[in-house]
Amino acid sequence: MKKALFFIESILTAVLFAGCASTPDTPEQHSIENAREHKSLFDDFQKQSAKIVESGGIAAVGIAESRSLEIALSKAKMNARRELAQMLETKIESLQKSFTEETGLAADAEILSQFSSTAKSITSQQIRGSAAKELKYEAGSETITACALMELNPKIILDQFEKEEQLYTRFRASKAYEELDKEIKEYEAYKKEQQGLFSAQ
Numbered sequence: 001m002k003k004a005l006f007f008i009e010s011i012l013t014a015v016l017f018a019g020c021a022s023t024p025d026t027p028e029q030h031s032i033e034n035a036r037e038h039k040s041l042f043d044d045f046q047k048q049s050a051k052i053v054e055s056g057g058i059a060a061v062g063i064a065e066s067r068s069l070e071i072a073l074s075k076a077k078m079n080a081r082r083e084l085a086q087m088l089e090t091k092i093e094s095l096q097k098s099f100t101e102e103t104g105l106a107a108d109a110e111i112l113s114q115f116s117s118t119a120k121s122i123t124s125q126q127i128r129g130s131a132a133k134e135l136k137y138e139a140g141s142e143t144i145t146a147c148a149l150m151e152l153n154p155k156i157i158l159d160q161f162e163k164e165e166q167l168y169t170r171f172r173a174s175k176a177y178e179e180l181d182k183e184i185k186e187y188e189a190y191k192k193e194q195q196g197l198f199s200a201q
Helices: 002-022 027-054 069-103 109-127 155-162 165-172 175-200
Strands: 058-066 134-139 144-152
Touching: 027 058, 027 134, 027 144, 058 069, 069 109, 069 134, 069 144, 069 155, 069 165, 069 175, 109 144, 109 155, 109 165, 155 165, 155 175, 165 175
Parallel strands: none
Antiparallel strands: 058 144, 134 144
16 A cells, blocks of 8 residues: 555656646746846947947947837837937037036027037938947847947037037137047047957957
8 A cells, every 4th residue: 555655656746847847938937038138138239339438439229129120120220319319419518518618608699509500410410310330139039129239420520510610610729629529539549449459350
């Protein structure tokens, strides 16, 4: 009798272990795994973006999900461009504040208007429709997650200022110009370094 009970217990134990081994991943487990993959992808692009910004450039990352790869990539680029435009606007506002505080032109409506038009011109001419520096995507069980990295050379701000002769003449004599010029040189040095690393590979 004891042998029979032991035999039955052994069979039940084996069945339980087999059931545990063959239990499929739950939706929650899939979600956790997908989230880790997406975070890794996003973090990689964020590190690249931070490096570009630290080197004087302007960069932003966009992320999007869709069942369609084409739509996911398109939305990711759109989100990155939106973020890039906001960063550019903040950058120009910072230059404007520094410039007007130094020159005492904070109440000059024409100067303020020229700064504003510079931001709008760059957004419409340089950012809208621009190509991504890098695109990546990962396919999940149901959707595709795409990431886009967008990058701008800060020199485009100076190039746009040059079109506003009155503004550019005054701006060139300010510390704000020196700050921007320094960032441009740092960014160009960074790009040369990156090109050198790429050529060496």
